[in-house]
Amino acid sequence: MSTNVLRTADGWWAVRDDRAVPVGTKAHTTAELLADRAAVREAALSGEAGAPVADLVALSPVTTPCRVVAQMVNYRSHARDSGFTGDIPPTFFRKASGSVSGPHESIVRPAHVKFLDYEIELGLVMGAPLPIGTVVEERDLPSYVAGLVITNDVSARDVQLTKTQFYESKSYPTFTPAGPYLSLLEPQDFAHLLDLRLKLSVNGELRQDRTLADMIVRPAQALTLLARFQTLDPGDLLLTGTPGGTALKAPPRAVEKIGALLPPAVKWKAFFKSQANNPRYLHEGDVVTATIATPDGRIDLGEQRTPVADAH
Numbered sequence: 001m002s003t004n005v006l007r008t009a010d011g012w013w014a015v016r017d018d019r020a021v022p023v024g025t026k027a028h029t030t031a032e033l034l035a036d037r038a039a040v041r042e043a044a045l046s047g048e049a050g051a052p053v054a055d056l057v058a059l060s061p062v063t064t065p066c067r068v069v070a071q072m073v074n075y076r077s078h079a080r081d082s083g084f085t086g087d088i089p090p091t092f093f094r095k096a097s098g099s100v101s102g103p104h105e106s107i108v109r110p111a112h113v114k115f116l117d118y119e120i121e122l123g124l125v126m127g128a129p130l131p132i133g134t135v136v137e138e139r140d141l142p143s144y145v146a147g148l149v150i151t152n153d154v155s156a157r158d159v160q161l162t163k164t165q166f167y168e169s170k171s172y173p174t175f176t177p178a179g180p181y182l183s184l185l186e187p188q189d190f191a192h193l194l195d196l197r198l199k200l201s202v203n204g205e206l207r208q209d210r211t212l213a214d215m216i217v218r219p220a221q222a223l224t225l226l227a228r229f230q231t232l233d234p235g236d237l238l239l240t241g242t243p244g245g246t247a248l249k250a251p252p253r254a255v256e257k258i259g260a261l262l263p264p265a266v267k268w269k270a271f272f273k274s275q276a277n278n279p280r281y282l283h284e285g286d287v288v289t290a291t292i293a294t295p296d297g298r299i300d301l302g303e304q305r306t307p308v309a310d311a312h
Contacts, residue, residue, distance in 0.1 A: 002147075002189050002299045003044050004181035005033070006053065007061045013050070014043035015181060021050035029063045030182070031235030034127050034146045040184060058104060061149060061182035062125060064097040067236040068176060070121070070153055071222060072166070074241025075214045083250025090217045090225050095153075095239075096171035103179035103302070106309040107154055107288065110172055115275055116282040116308070119153035119242035120200040120208050120290045124219055125182060130232040136223040142187040144223060150292050150304045151239050152177045152200075157248050157281075158272060177290075178237070181302040193219070195294040198243055202286055210243035217241075247280035284310040 004015040005023070012033055013020035023043040027033040033040070072091040073079050079088055101107075109116045127146025130136075136144060153170060154177070160169035170176075193212055200208040212218070217225070219240060226232070275281070282288070286308040293300040 002183045002185050003040060004183050004300070004302065005040060005061060006056060006181060007059045007063075007179075008056050009059065012040075013056065014040055015053060016044065016050070018053050019050040020053050020056060021046055021048045029235055030061065030066070030125065031233065034234050037184070058180040059102045060100050060178040061180070062100055062123070062178045062237050063235065064100050066097050067232060068095040068097050068100065068239070069093075069226065069230065069232070069237070070095055070170070070239035071217065071241040074216050075210060075243040076216060077210055077214055077244030078242055078246070079216070081244040081246065081249045088216060090222070092226055092230070093166040093170075095167070095176055098173055099171045099175040100237075101174040101177050103150070103177055103304040104306060105174060105177065106307050107152075107177065107282070108172075108174045109282065109284070109308060109310050110156065111311050113156040113158060115157040115247070115272065117155045117157050117247045118200060118202065118207070118282060118288055119155060119246055120198045120292070121151045121153050121239040121242050122196060122198060122212065122292055123149040123151040123178060124238040124240060125149060126232045126234055126236045126238070128234060130223060130227050132227060132229070132231055134224065134227040136220045136227070138220045141190050141220055142185065145185070145219065146234070147182045147184040148292070148299070148301055149178050149182055149237070150180075150290050150301045151237070152288065152290055152304065152306065153239055153242060161271075177304055177306045179302070180304060183299055183301050185299070189299060192294050192298055196292055196299060197295070198290075198292050200245070200288065200290045202280070202282065202288055207280070208243050208245035214243055215241065247278060247282070282308045284308055
């Protein structure tokens with residue numbers, strides 16, 4: 001069974017149901033904690049009563065600086081929403097690690113961003129170095145991936161689309177909420193990854209709901225493709241794509257064909273004028289709730305609950 005770990009300003013905690021036991025470790029970073037798995041196991045198996053989880057203020061269990069890499073259009077449902085047809089080439093992009101924030105911190109919308117979107121994603125936390133040229137088979141995943149976290153790949157769509165700029169549009173502070181738990185997996189847990197269900201709601205309205213079976217490029221293949229050009233180290237984070245249901249959707253085919261004939265400035269002005277009537281983008285006061293778990297609870301990454309605030 002997986003072991004959930006919580007991080008607070010006071011250190012690391014092993015979670016058992018609704019209580020948490022302090023981990024006797026000197027680790028400050030996620031990488032250091034992963035090198036001290038024995039201390040985590042000891043805390044998880046101890047008979048200590050611990051503290052109520054509800055009384056703890058969770059920080060991101062992924063410490064920074066670290067590499068934050070993400071997969072683009074990696075769920076079939078998201079591909080349909082985005083207007084893609086046929087084969088989709090595997091594509092990666094980077095996010096600034098300064099975008100990583102806690103699981104209950106506010107997502108802060110910059111003053112110049114009008115179209116703020118959400119993307120629930122399963123985050124893989126590396127537990128071992130991934131050198132250039134590594135080939136990862138399914139059976140090898142436990143050798144490289146230590147655990148899982150809930151992440152939200154928050155996106156400034158007006159920046160992303162008009163500038164074709166993923167790095168900026170997804171790297172503002174608070175644009176990668178992570179946690180609450182780092183779920184450390186045992187080798188046998190990896191057989192249950194495809195059962196994980198990703199669910200995201202805004203103000204209680206369910207927006208995204210899919211399992212990993214909807215994924216196009218699965219984790220082992222993704223790590224193999226990434227290792228062609230990018231090394232990873234323990235504590236680094238790979239976001240594995242989002243299911244359908246985001247606020248942004250491709251325009252109808254007829255509108256898309258007309259838009260292709262327009263100059264870029266005119267096309268984007270018309271597109272965002274139509275998007276202004278889309279109520280699904282995030283606004284100040286909204287609350288985004290995200291969960292990832294298997295139906296049987298064998299792997300349960302907890303609940304991420306992030307309010308949305310405007311920068312002032």
